[in-house]
Every structure is written in C-alpha cells, then in structure tokens.
Amino acid sequence: MEKAVAAALRKLPSVDELMRYATLVQAKERFGRTAVVATVRKVLAEARKSGNFFSNDDFAGRVVARLEGDARPNLRPVFNLTGTVLHTNLGRAIVAEAAIEAAMVAMRNAVALEFDLGGGRRGERDELVRDLLCELTGAEDATVVNNNAAAVLLVLNTLSRGREAIVSRGELIEIGGAFRMPEIMSRAGAKLAEIGTTNRTHKKDYVGALGPKTGLILKVHTSNYRIQGFTKEVHARELAALAREHKVPLVNDLGSGTLVDLSRFGIAHEPTVAEAVAEGADLVTFSGDKLLGGPQAGFIVGRRALIEKLNKNPMKRALRVDKIRLAAIEATLRLYRDPDRLAQNLPTYRLLARPSKEMLDVSRRVLPALQAKLGEAWEVKTAPCTSQVGSGALPVEALASLGISIVPTRARANGRLLNIASAALRDLPVPVIGRIENGALVLDLRCLVDVDAFIANLATLAPPESSDGLA
Numbered sequence: 001m002e003k004a005v006a007a008a009l010r011k012l013p014s015v016d017e018l019m020r021y022a023t024l025v026q027a028k029e030r031f032g033r034t035a036v037v038a039t040v041r042k043v044l045a046e047a048r049k050s051g052n053f054f055s056n057d058d059f060a061g062r063v064v065a066r067l068e069g070d071a072r073p074n075l076r077p078v079f080n081l082t083g084t085v086l087h088t089n090l091g092r093a094i095v096a097e098a099a100i101e102a103a104m105v106a107m108r109n110a111v112a113l114e115f116d117l118g119g120g121r122r123g124e125r126d127e128l129v130r131d132l133l134c135e136l137t138g139a140e141d142a143t144v145v146n147n148n149a150a151a152v153l154l155v156l157n158t159l160s161r162g163r164e165a166i167v168s169r170g171e172l173i174e175i176g177g178a179f180r181m182p183e184i185m186s187r188a189g190a191k192l193a194e195i196g197t198t199n200r201t202h203k204k205d206y207v208g209a210l211g212p213k214t215g216l217i218l219k220v221h222t223s224n225y226r227i228q229g230f231t232k233e234v235h236a237r238e239l240a241a242l243a244r245e246h247k248v249p250l251v252n253d254l255g256s257g258t259l260v261d262l263s264r265f266g267i268a269h270e271p272t273v274a275e276a277v278a279e280g281a282d283l284v285t286f287s288g289d290k291l292l293g294g295p296q297a298g299f300i301v302g303r304r305a306l307i308e309k310l311n312k313n314p315m316k317r318a319l320r321v322d323k324i325r326l327a328a329i330e331a332t333l334r335l336y337r338d339p340d341r342l343a344q345n346l347p348t349y350r351l352l353a354r355p356s357k358e359m360l361d362v363s364r365r366v367l368p369a370l371q372a373k374l375g376e377a378w379e380v381k382t383a384p385c386t387s388q389v390g391s392g393a394l395p396v397e398a399l400a401s402l403g404i405s406i407v408p409t410r411a412r413a414n415g416r417l418l419n420i421a422s423a424a425l426r427d428l429p430v431p432v433i434g435r436i437e438n439g440a441l442v443l444d445l446r447c448l449v450d451v452d453a454f455i456a457n458l459a460t461l462a463p464p465e466s467s468d469g470l471a
C-alpha cells in the first residue's frame with residue numbers, strides 16, 4: 001500500500017470519535033443509537049475501501065444523509081400519470097375513504113373477526129361479507145381469499161385435483177408476469193384438458209372431452225386480450241347446461257369482474273358477476289382490486305355445496321385474508337348498495353368516469369407550473385391522449401383523456417432526452433410517473449386529483465438536460 005494512503009487511513013476518525021460529534025449526537029435522538037453506529041461503520045468502511053477521505057464534518061454529514069435516505073419508506077406514494085387507472089405495478093385500485101376508515105379501526109382494535117357476538121361463540125370470518133356478496137351477485141354463498149389467483153387455485157385444487165379441468169385453448173391466459181392458467185392448474189394438481197383451437201372452440205369439443213375423469217369445466221374471461229375475426233366460443237349459458245347434464249361444475253373465472261354495469265359510467269360493458277351467476281356458472285371467481293375498486297382480494301361466489309367444499313380444503317386457511325383487508329372489503333362492498341353514488345364514493349369509478357372539463361381545469365393549473373420549472377428548453381403543452389382501465393380489464397377500450405406533453409424545444413425529441421426528463425420527474429419527493437409515447441413524455445391528467453400537492457412537489461425540479469450538444 002502506498003505510504004500516503006496508509007497515513008490517510010490512520011487519520012480516519014474512529015467510530016467513538018464520530019459518535020461524539022454534535023450532529024451525530026442529535027442524529028442519535030432521531031434515529032436511535034444502533035442505526036447511527038451501523039451507518040457510521042458503513043460510511044467509514046466505504047471511505048477505507050474507496051480511498052476518498054473527508055473531514056470529520058463531511059463524515060457526519062454523510063452519515064446523516066444516509067440515515068435520512070434509509071428512513072424513507074420503501075413503499076412510497078407516487079403520482080400515477082401513466083393513464084392506466086388500475087396500474088398493477090402502482091398498486092391497482094385506490095380504495096374508498098370508507099374502506100380506509102374501516103381498515104384503521106380494525107388495525108387499532110380487537111374486532112369480532114371470528115366471533116359470533118349474538119351467541120358469544122366462535123364464528124367464521126366469511127360471515128362478515130357473505131350476505132353482502134350474495135345480495136350483490138345473486139349467488140347462494142360466497143367466500144374470500146387473498147387474490148383471484150388464489151381463488152382459482154383453491155377452486156381447481158378442491159374440485160379437480162387428480163382430475164381433468166376442461167378449458168378452451170382460446171382461454172389459456174397469462175395475467176401479468178407469473179399467473180399462467182396452465183401452470184396454476186398443474187400446481188393445483190389438476191390435469192389440463194385443453195380443447196378447441198386458439199380462435200375457435202365448439203360445443204362438440206367440450207362434449208368430446210367430458211368423461212369419467214372430468215373434475216370441472218373452466219371458462220376464463222379473456223379479460224386482457226381480444227380474439228377478433230373468425231372466432232367461436234361456447235356461451236356460458238350453453239356450457240352451464242352441458243355441465244349440468246354431465247353433473248360436473250362449471251367455473252367461470254371472470255378476472256376483473258364488476259358488480260355494476262359499467263355502461264352507467266360511459267364505459268363499455270364488462271360482464272358483471274351477477275350476469276355470470278345468472279348464466280348458470282356454479283362458481284364465479286373475481287378480483288377485489290380491479291374494477292371492483294377495493295383492496296387486493298379474490299372472491300368466489302356460487303353454489304353453497306361447492307363453497308362448503310372450498311372452506312373445508314386446508315388450503316383455504318393458507319389463502320385467507322386478514323382483519324384489515326376484510327374491514328376494507330366490507331366497507332367497499334357496502335358502497336355498492338347505493339350504485340347511484342358510486343362515482344362519488346369509489347375512486348376507481350370517479351377516475352374512470354372523470355369529466356373532461358375537470359381534466360381541463362387541472363391542466364390550466366399544472367401547465368404553467370411545469371413550464372416554469374422545466375424552463376424554455378422544454379416545450380410543455382396540453383394534448384389529447386387516451387387512458388386505459390388497466391389490470392387487463394377492457395384491454396381494447398380507450399378512454400378519451402387529456403395529457404400534458406413534454407418535448408425538448410431545440411433538439412429532436414429522442415428517447416435519451418425523454419428518458420432524462422422522465423427520470424427527473426421520478427426523482428421528485430413524490431415521484432411523478434408518466435409515459436413516453438409518440439416522441440413525447442406524456443402526463444395523463446385523468447388520475448391527478450390533488451393539484452396543490454402536485455405543484456408543491458415540483459419545488460425541487462430543475463430543468464433536465466435538453467440537448468444532445470449539437471446545437
């Protein structure tokens with residue numbers, strides 16, 4: 001080792017020395033002794049390794065900055081200006097105030113989760129939402145699990161373990177990342193009996209596959225894509241009759257599943273759970289945090305005898321939901337008893353049905369604030385854009401929306417510069433997430449509600465690099 005480096009190493013302050021430093025004594029009050037000591041050690045070790053040495057003041061400053069960074073929650077709120085209302089990577093539905101309040105009460109208190117207050121006996125947690133779910137869907141019985149993937153897993157495992165689950169090749173979906181219908185089936189112990197072709201499946205295909213090994217017929221709502229053109233699928237009503245005739249259950253995985261007709265919000269019709277039940281499915285599965293607008297959950301509604309079987313499966317215990325989410329689910333479901341006010345009370349519908357006039361008002365305030373911060377090297381203007389529902393729901397429905405488009409004024413809007421601008425927005429205290437589209441960074445205003453907070457959040461924004469140095 002070089003002499004100079006060795007000498008500098010000797011001069012590095014000791015941990016004890018740094019801990020006596022006034023700024024770090026204060027830091028101990030804020031972050032606790034353990035965290036401060038650990039961070040001092042880390043910063044010293046890095047200095048030793050890199051050979052970059054600082055004054056003791058600098059060391060203390062670095063330690064505090066590191067502690068502040070580490071104290072920031074990893075799960076941070078963001079402004080979702082992607083235009084995707086139910087963005088899976090951004091946490092899907094924003095839940096209703098009523099659900100937030102109910103969840104907080106459940107967190108703060110002991111609650112009658114599995115306790116029959118009338119009889120003073122042990123109760124069942126499904127009781128909390130069973131009646132509401134039955135009322136809203138017309139089903140006989142209902143249960144709740146962790147998410148819809150869990151719902152499908154539980155149903156397949158209970159009704160078709162070691163047996164065949166018949167499903168059309170046109171419905172073997174993959175949902176974002178890891179959920180693939182054939183894989184869930186095999187993990188559930190069911191044997192996939194795929195029938196028909198990608199674009200056409202006929203009744204005779206189902207008939208040909210039905211036999212003594214059949215555990216169930218599965219219909220999957222192809223929620224996140226459409227097959228168009230020369231297509232044929234067997235309607236759920238027809239499948240229900242076939243299933244009854246062969247004495248096997250028909251399961252309909254609706255995916256998003258809505259409890260109300262979306263056309264009342266000016267959105268295309270998506271099959272409702274009540275429709276799927278009325279069409280004769282024995283069980284219907286759907287998500288809590290997609291179009292339903294609640295917390296993550298998976299619902300299974302349908303025939304009582306089958307729900308009882310699901311509840312007896314030991315897997316149910318492993319997939320159950322906790323009191324916090326149950327409280328939020330119950331409060332969310334209650335909002336559906338007053339469908340006329342859903343667009344007021346449920347953020348998901350409020351955002352999906354947001355009037356263009358409101359987005360115009362938002363743009364009038366946001367545009368000058370953004371332009372002032374980005375400087376003249378960036379051109380900021382309003383531009384029509386399209387939002388989407390997200391979470392695979394209504395994949396081909398575009399919702400007319402209003403966005404703010406950001407492009408460099410002097411350079412061509414190339415990917416590198418747009419990435420720099422979008423990184424600068426993501427780097428704000430509350431990260432702003434937009435999308436790059438047609439040579440511009442677009443901030444879709446549909447989901448921007450708290451405009452004051454958005455503008456205050458821009459305080460630290462500096463104009464991002466805006467040229468390729470060719471000007």
Ligand SMILES: *Cc1c(COP(=O)(O)O)cnc(C)c1O
Nearest residue numbers: 147148149175223254255256287
């Ligand atoms: C989204 C979806 C699932 C998975 O639901 P999660 O709640 O995300 O677990 C399953 N099936 C279909 C058809 C879906 O659209």
